[in-house]
Amino acid sequence: MAAVSDFFSLGSVVWCRTCYNKEVEGEVLAFDPQTKILILKCLSSSGDPKLNDVHFINLSLVSELKVKKEVTTIPEAPQSLNLQRLNTRVRNQVDEKKRMLQAISANVSSEGQSLFIAIAKTINEVRWRNSEIVIWNHEVIISPPYQLENIQGNTTSKEYGYIRKVVEKHMKDLGLNSQNSPVCQNSSSSQ
Known part of the structure; x- marks a missing residue:
């Protein structure tokens, strides 16, 4: 030592x-x-x-x-911390980690967990209701097996359209990263 x-x-x-x-x-x-x-x-x-x-x-x-x-001169006084901003960041990170733990602890498929995490990265109002992903207080719901055709909601709303794009991007990303994924096989057969 x-x-x-x-x-x-x-x-x-x-x-x-x-x-x-x-x-x-x-x-x-x-x-x-x-x-x-x-x-x-x-x-x-x-x-x-x-x-x-x-x-x-x-x-x-x-x-x-x-x-x-060795520094012999006295450095400038450090800047004061914005405690309110730091507390907000901590609170947001704790909320984010809770959502991620909720996704992992939900008794659903790995595809569902993966999609939940992808959605939760951009949307705060996402939660599980049994095996369904509920977004924006029931505006949009995604049921197993978490494919595009499993998205429920007002198909003309911008919320529905946004979630559809998030799911499409997620499925595309899975297709690039994991060619043997069941999500990828289903998504590629529907195109």
Whole structure:
């Protein structure tokens, strides 16, 4: 285990090797001496120069640690956080995860679960009613086996048309990714 400094200056560059033999180098964003958690801003793993990766390093699990560049000047005060915006994002993510869990825990086919997740990515008002996917408070309902012909609702409404396009796109995406899918076989035979 590496010797842990009592303090890391914000903006300093630190290199470490974790107990998993992963090397991480980045700029210190924060350090909590009580939990021995070091937060580093690193170059993006995607290669995009506009983005950064942020690593939370538990220094109790670090085998080597080096301060490559110590910052001696006091950095600017960090910007204050918009807590209302953060809380909204957390709430939205929790709601999204609940919908995804609902899809996975529903006692329906994998095709139904997959379609539910695809719809839930763009529409918040989607839920299960037994094995049916209910969208916009019963405006549109999709029954098993979750094909285009299983969409119910006012066929002239824009909601129905939108959901039909979502289902068509989902079926097309499944056709590109999984040629042996039952959804793909049914959709290709109806064209």
